[in-house]
Amino acid sequence: MVYVLNQDGQPIMPTRNHAKVRVLLKNGKAKVINRCPFTIQLLYPCDNQTQSISLGVDAGSKHIGISATTKGDSTGARVLYEADVTLRNDIVELLSTRRENRRARRNRKIRYRKPRFDNRRRKDGWLAPSVQNKVNTHLTVVANACKILPVTKIVVETASFNLQKLKADLEGLKRPEGIEYQQGEQLGFWNIREYVLFRDGHTCQCCKGKSKDKILNVHHIQSRKTGGDAPNNLITLCETCHTGYHKGLVKLPESIKRNKPLKDATFMGIMRWAFYNKVKEIYVPQGIDVHMTYGYITKNTRIKNGLPKEHYIDARCISNYPEAIHPWNKTEVYYQKKVRCHNRQIHKMSIHKGGVRKLNQAEYLVKGYRLFDRVQYQGKEYFVFGRRKSGFFDIRTLDGEKVNKGSISYKKLKLLEISKGFLTERKVVA
Known part of the structure; x- marks a missing residue:
């Protein structure tokens, strides 16, 4: 599937006619905008004919499922775009490390600094950085789909969890009822x-x-x-x-261990309204309908249609066209992974001989390459996961699998696409 933008940069319906796309590119009537998913922009006026496209979003704390479907013609509903996005889960650890470094630095340099923990005020609607990052990633994923497809309807699945009931089941206690929800375990302490x-x-x-x-x-x-x-x-x-x-x-005895944390359920309870309200705020003024659905409806739809459990398939069910099929009956899915865009820590914590601190990161550009750039090596596409000033890089697949045991010289690589915060890989599942 090739995604198409008109002369003004607005999305129109994608095409399966790859031969025509090659001719347009060869004759200079179109240019490549994005490599994966492959997107072109027409350089001549055209009829901006579009169809109704429904975008289903399966929100989650570790993965996002997204599927764009259309009713299609007499042959039935069609899948235009599906993706499975892996979110970042390192925000809490990175912030904790930064807090440790900051406190150690203050203790070294300004040992008797006055406390300043009462002079801050959080804005209304403030979210923890780990939650805010995931909400922003959800919004970016929706925006990326709307940039390549003329979406007319967005359906978001949100989930609410009864944390007290889940906790009682994990600890083997009686489930709370009525007023007991207002009387937590720490009541009176x-x-x-x-x-x-x-x-x-x-x-x-x-x-x-x-x-x-x-x-x-x-x-x-x-x-x-x-x-x-x-x-x-x-x-x-x-x-x-x-x-x-x-x-x-x-x-310690083996019996002393922590019960399963409920971080994912807590996150979904916090982010669901923040994400849904933000989607409405952005896309309703653009004339796009925004609706909400629930997990039990998605599950019932998936089982009724005999579909397997996958994030992008749940999103297809959410889009109201669970029977939609891929072109040529080949399930084409874009697997994406969100990675950090910047690393502002200048030095490592370890101090070498002579009181020298080693730099924490390489330069912004090393031999013309950035971290997570898409490169080509021996006819296959990989991503830059590590760089050295000598010009030998660590390149891997999206799953983190190394090409070989050693590093590879930059002279053997070809830059295909600079890093955009998302690693994207197209796979044909069936």
Whole structure:
């Protein structure tokens, strides 16, 4: 499928006539705008005839499914574009690392700096950076589809989760009912530490009081950097066991482990209205209808039509045309991966001999290449995952599979497309 823009840069219906596209490019009547998905722009006036296109969006916390379908002609509904997008999940760890570096730097340079944690005010509608990044990625994915197709309708699937009921099922407790939803587990306690000590009976969960140490500490099962201060990540330990554990002298019982976190369910509860309202705000003034659907409707539609469980197939069901077929009955899917666009950390934390800090990253351009550029090597397309000043690069596929064990010289590579924040690979599934 080749996606087409008119002379003014507005999307019109895509074409399957690849021979005509080659002729237009050869005669200078069209130019290539994007390589994957392959998009051209016409350089002469044309009839801007379009059809009604429905864009289904399967929102998620790790993957986004997207499918654009049209009713088509007498042969039935057609799939015009489908993609499976993998989101970033490293924002929390990167921000935690930056916070550690900032505090260490302040302690080194301005040891007695006055506290300044009460002079900030968050704007209305503020979202955590990890959530905001995923919401922005959802909006970008929808915008990219609307740039290459004349979409007339957008259907978004959102999901709401009962976190208290899910948590009760994981811990084997009674499900809350009625007013119990307003009475959380920490009701009546001053802080989390007081609740954890009470929950554990003020007894060390490692030695069960055999050490006779009366001083109790609250220990993070997972590091606070990744696990947070949630009660299910905290356990009571006496100071003897706590100190011994961090020195590597004490091993905690295997029964002490954190229950499955509900990060994905929490994210969907936070982002669903923020994403849906933003889509309405952007596309309704453009004359595009925006609607919402729910997961149970999508599941019923998929099972009724006997379709497999995939993110892009769920999006096809959301678009209201689950029976839509691909051209030539070959399922063509674009697998995309969101990557970071910038890295502003200047130096690494490790200090070498002589007090020299090593630079954290290479220059912006190395031999004319950026990180995550699309390149060609031995007739196949890859992405630049690592660069060295010597000109030897680490190139890989979208899945992260290396081409070979060693690096490859830039002289053997051909630049196809500069990095745009998304790694895109076209695959024919069937």
